[in-house]
Amino acid sequence: MRAFLTAAAAVSALTFSAPFGAYAQDVDGSVEDGLIEVEAADRPDEIIVTARQREEAARDVPFALTVLGGDALELRRVDDTFSLFRQAPGLSLTSFDDGRFAYFQLRGIGPLTQAIGPDDGSVVTYVDGVPQPVFASEFAYLDLERVEVLRGPQGTLFGRNSQGGAINVTTRAPSDEFEGKVRLEGGEQGYGLAETSLSGPLAGDRVKGRLSFRASTVDGFVDNIAPIGGDLGDRTSYSGRGVIVLDPATEDGFRVTLSANVDYQRSNPFYYVSRGAPEPAVELDPINEVERTAWGTSIKVEKPLGFADFTSITAVNGFNNNQVTDDTDGLIYGTLFGQTPADFLAPDSFSDWDEQETRFFQEFRLSNVTESDVAWAAGLVYFRSDLDVQLDNRSSFSPILNGDRDAEQIINSYAAYGEATAPIFDPRLKGTLGFRYTRDEKSLDATFAGVGFPGSVDFFEEDSQANFDLFTGRAALNFEASENVNLYATVGRGAKSGGFPRLTLNAAFGAASPNYAESTSWTYEAGIKTRFLDGRANVDVNGFYNDVEDEQLFVLDFIAFQFVPVNLDTRSFGVEAQGDFAVSRNLSVSGGLAWTDGEIREGDAFSGAVPGNPIPNVAEISTTATVDYQGDAISWAGEEFSPFATLTHQYVSERAADVADSFDLDAYHNVDFRIGLAFGNIDVFAFARNLLNEEQEINGTLFGPGVEASALGRPRIVGGGLTGRF
Numbered sequence: 001m002r003a004f005l006t007a008a009a010a011v012s013a014l015t016f017s018a019p020f021g022a023y024a025q026d027v028d029g030s031v032e033d034g035l036i037e038v039e040a041a042d043r044p045d046e047i048i049v050t051a052r053q054r055e056e057a058a059r060d061v062p063f064a065l066t067v068l069g070g071d072a073l074e075l076r077r078v079d080d081t082f083s084l085f086r087q088a089p090g091l092s093l094t095s096f097d098d099g100r101f102a103y104f105q106l107r108g109i110g111p112l113t114q115a116i117g118p119d120d121g122s123v124v125t126y127v128d129g130v131p132q133p134v135f136a137s138e139f140a141y142l143d144l145e146r147v148e149v150l151r152g153p154q155g156t157l158f159g160r161n162s163q164g165g166a167i168n169v170t171t172r173a174p175s176d177e178f179e180g181k182v183r184l185e186g187g188e189q190g191y192g193l194a195e196t197s198l199s200g201p202l203a204g205d206r207v208k209g210r211l212s213f214r215a216s217t218v219d220g221f222v223d224n225i226a227p228i229g230g231d232l233g234d235r236t237s238y239s240g241r242g243v244i245v246l247d248p249a250t251e252d253g254f255r256v257t258l259s260a261n262v263d264y265q266r267s268n269p270f271y272y273v274s275r276g277a278p279e280p281a282v283e284l285d286p287i288n289e290v291e292r293t294a295w296g297t298s299i300k301v302e303k304p305l306g307f308a309d310f311t312s313i314t315a316v317n318g319f320n321n322n323q324v325t326d327d328t329d330g331l332i333y334g335t336l337f338g339q340t341p342a343d344f345l346a347p348d349s350f351s352d353w354d355e356q357e358t359r360f361f362q363e364f365r366l367s368n369v370t371e372s373d374v375a376w377a378a379g380l381v382y383f384r385s386d387l388d389v390q391l392d393n394r395s396s397f398s399p400i401l402n403g404d405r406d407a408e409q410i411i412n413s414y415a416a417y418g419e420a421t422a423p424i425f426d427p428r429l430k431g432t433l434g435f436r437y438t439r440d441e442k443s444l445d446a447t448f449a450g451v452g453f454p455g456s457v458d459f460f461e462e463d464s465q466a467n468f469d470l471f472t473g474r475a476a477l478n479f480e481a482s483e484n485v486n487l488y489a490t491v492g493r494g495a496k497s498g499g500f501p502r503l504t505l506n507a508a509f510g511a512a513s514p515n516y517a518e519s520t521s522w523t524y525e526a527g528i529k530t531r532f533l534d535g536r537a538n539v540d541v542n543g544f545y546n547d548v549e550d551e552q553l554f555v556l557d558f559i560a561f562q563f564v565p566v567n568l569d570t571r572s573f574g575v576e577a578q579g580d581f582a583v584s585r586n587l588s589v590s591g592g593l594a595w596t597d598g599e600i601r602e603g604d605a606f607s608g609a610v611p612g613n614p615i616p617n618v619a620e621i622s623t624t625a626t627v628d629y630q631g632d633a634i635s636w637a638g639e640e641f642s643p644f645a646t647l648t649h650q651y652v653s654e655r656a657a658d659v660a661d662s663f664d665l666d667a668y669h670n671v672d673f674r675i676g677l678a679f680g681n682i683d684v685f686a687f688a689r690n691l692l693n694e695e696q697e698i699n700g701t702l703f704g705p706g707v708e709a710s711a712l713g714r715p716r717i718v719g720g721g722l723t724g725r726f
Contacts, residue, residue: 026172028172040129051150051155053377054367059529061478062432062488064542066149066592070172073144075628075646077687078674079193079216081125081138082713084167086670088149089622090539090576090594091123091618094699095138096711097235099265099292100321102138106151107548108598109164109521110657111492112553116516117499118357118387118409120552122164124154128171128259129313131159131383133357134504136319138262140239143197145214146170151576152253152523152544153494155472156419159381163494163521163548171259174200174245176207180726187687187719190219190234202244203279210243221715223281230287232335233714234272239263257300264293272701272709274331277665279711280695283330283341284495286350290323311365321355325477327393327401336495336704351401352392355502360384376420383413385693389503399455399508407446407503410672414439419474419536420712428480432490435473441595442466442515444500450509456508466515470495494521495547501554513601516565521548536582546598553659553662555607566607568659570615571597586632591625608660617699619666625655644683645675660670663708670713683723689718 011327047058047067058067065450066088067077078084081102085093092105094114102124103115115121121134132139154162178200185193215238220231239262246256267290273280296317303310317391328349330341337343365379367578387409395401419434448460457690476490503514527542550567578592598615631643650670657663671692676685690696703709 001406002331012284016223024376030082033429036372045690049146049148049168050170051148052375052421053365054089054375056375057622059486059531059538060478062478062490062594063525064527064540064544064578066151066578068147070145071139072626074647075674076626077674077689078141078144078147080140084141084149084266085149086648086672087624089578089592089624090151090596091149092617092619092655094617094711096269096271097138097233097714098269098288098290099138099235099237099269099294100135100262100290100319100323102135104167105615105618105659106149106164107544107546107574107594108615109548109551109597112471112568112570112616113555116501116552116554118385118502119497119499119557120162120680122494122496122519123167124158124160124162124170125167127169127261127296129300130255130296130298130315130317132358133317133359134318135321135355135357136292138214139294140196140214140237141169142214142239142241142261142389143172143210143325144169145172151471152525153474153492153507153521155438155470156417156436156474156492157377159415159436159475160301160383160413160438160440160470162495163496163519165641167224170244172197172199172210172212172458173240173257174201174243176201176205176208176212177388180425181723183721185687185719185721187717189221189715189717190217191717191719192217195723201586205249208245208247211241213240214238216502218714219719220268220270221280222273223279224284224287225269225281226283228285228287230268231370232282232284232287235265235267237263237265239389246547253302253304255302255303257516258298259300260297262293262295264291267292271325271330272332273698274329274335275700275710277331277706279332283334283345284326285345285347286326288323288325290321292319292321292323294319294693305366308366308368311363311367313361313363313365315361316359317325317664318356318358319359321353323351323353325353325510326591327351327395330395332703332707332709336707341496349395350393354390355387357385357387359386367405368691369526371484374420376418378418379416381412381413381417383411383415385409385411387411389500391503394451395453399453400451402451402456403508404449404451405503407444407505409442409444409500409502411440412500413497421478424477429662430478432474432476432478434475436471438468438470438472438495438497440468440470440499442468442497442499444504444513444515446504446507448504450702451663460504460507460510462504462507462512463499464512464515466498466500468497468499468516468518470497473566482533486529488529488618489526490524492525493522494523495519496552505554514556514565515554517567519548519550519552519567523547532582537580539577539579541575541577543573543575547571553607555604561677564606566604566609568604568607568609569601570598571601571629572596572615572618576701577651586630588628589626590628591623593621594619595621603661608658608662610660613659613661614656616658617655619667621651621657623649623651625649639679641674642678644678644685645707648672652696657708660702662702663700665710666695667699667714668694668696670696681725684720688715688716688718692716
């Protein structure tokens with residue numbers, strides 16, 4: 001069964017192109033020689049994206065991207081960061097399902113261990129043009145219009161640290177007429193979800209609004225065998241978004257969009273479980289508890305100026321995180337130190353975190369009108385982050401895990417950019433050239449107060465500064481070989497800022513934590529984007545090569561017993577293919593495949609890295625496949641109903657757990673399924689997530705010789721639900 005699913009995913013990935021959800025699904029025609037003749041008026045629409053800060057066809061963009069439109073997001077239940085990862089081959093995710101800590105790698109570019117600082121991410125998530133905090137990038141995908149996974153360096157237009165790529169999220173705009181939706185689901189493991197949205201005019205056609213809300217809950221699935229008991233892995237979430245669009249009664253196109261959002265999660269995560277145990281279990285006292293609230297508000301002003309369009313985005317966002325964790329799981333540390341698990345159950349061994357980040361973002365952009373032969377954009381950006389972390393540590397055996405820390409890190413960033421696309425000799429051949437300069441100024445002001453533990457100092461204070469000058473850009477060619485075939489080649493310069501860890505790691509020993517260096521890269525990509533079978537099928541295929549200098553991680557020097565920054569060169573190359581085929585007006589198949597070969601290029605004694613070791617958590621093979629069926633209306637007993645079904649599959653091959661290649665995380669399959677009936681504006685359905693009930697290792701770590709641990713995905717959930725529209 002698993003071999004069949006893997007083969008099916010690969011075949012569909014290599015045969016079909018770009019996600020079907022971005023197309024209209026009304027394809028009519030007749031069968032002739034086994035194919036469908038499609039009327040011109042019923043051909044699928046072009047996929048329109050904003051991957052270069054303007055609306056254009058996806059096939060005109062000279063780099064690879066995966067697009068999920070609103071219909072695909074709903075059919076495949078892409079509700080959050082984790083479910084997006086299920087839909088994008090080549091995208092790696094490190095997540096502990098605690099709402100606080102998640103980051104992506106794309107094509108092998110990304111942090112080699114956990115994200116260290118408040119901007120130590122190589123794949124930045126943007127929501128309506130606003131960058132989201134790294135330490136709150138795991139949030140609900142609520143009421144979305146489109147998600148674009150942009151592959152390759154995006155620093156020219158999307159800004160700082162988008163070295164590996166960017167996630168461009170566009171929310172639904174208010175509608176011209178009143179509409180609403182309600183979605184209710186329930187299932188195993190205490191799973192429940194309630195979601196609603198309302199949209200429409202508020203004051204004639206000049207003021208429109210949209211309001212969305214979601215609440216969800218799910219029980220834990222990892223047994224805590226400590227005397228206090230319980231299951232870990234449970235989560236309760238609430239999210240909401242409000243949007244108001246002001247379109248004054250003027251003829252100059254002036255438009256203002258006001259938005260606000262909040263995302264709250266409360267969870268009891270387990271973080272890591274010991275590998276090889278018969279059942280996932282931990283032994284923790286106290287249990288891990290996390291409360292995280294992410295929030296944001298923005299004002300977008302758009303004004304045509306005749307020669308160009310002016311856009312201003314002003315945003316304030318951030319997060320609050322409060323958590324208590326037991327840092328010494330008895331099942332792991334008992335094995336590590338050759339003691340019984342009960343030896344690590346002292347409830348006074350814990351970490352108590354209180355983190356807040358407030359961010360300000362301002363962008364001014366000028367871009368040309370859509371009808372122009374030369375497309376260009378230029379802008380200025382200012383960004384500020386103020387992160388304050390208070391951490392109280394207690395431990396019975398480690399000086400590092402004792403003491404009270406208070407650290408404030410401030411980042412001021414200034415940037416200027418420009419990019420232009422113009423015909424070269426022939427209207428079918430277009431060249432793109434872009435450049436961005438970013439200046440980052442960072443400071444860390446931190447204190448440490450000891451608690452009398454042997455080996456640690458009584459007090460330490462650190463005041464450090466570091467500045468970074470980053471240069472990013474790209475040059476590309478796009479050739480329209482025919483109406484349905486585009487060829488492209490791109491060279492991109494990527495960069496990720498250096499900085500400080502979010503708190504001073506070596507303060508217990510009276511030593512400052514050195515800053516880590518910036519990372520730079522060159523990416524080379526060439527590909528083909530095609531449409532055929534009268535527009536009913538698409539195939540995109542590309543190859544890429546990444547050369548990365550100074551990818552970042554912090555490791556513990558067991559001789560000096562201090563954390564030191566390590567910057568390692570890496571390289572990765574591979575082939576990606578994605579496709580879509582509208583078999584008929586009722587049935588579509590889509591999928592994608594990524595083959596990635598990534599390796600570390602230099603050795604390091606502290607981390608155990610050896611030249612030739614694979615890049616951690618980067619699968620050599622990853623695939624996705626989706627079959628979507630939307631049936632015709634059937635009459636029965638005087639009523640009409642339409643059947644529908646969606647089956648999605650993800651495969652992820654083995655991956656190295658760390659830079660030392662200590663062990664491999666197991667390959668896994670994930671199958672999700674939804675089937676139901678549509679009665680007018682009401683859908684009733686049953687669903688299954690992780691249908692095969694596989695134990696899925698998402699990431700892992702080595703605690704010591706032979707002591708391996710991994711973070712796990714959730715087991716199978718079967719349930720039902722309904723969606724109503726009005």
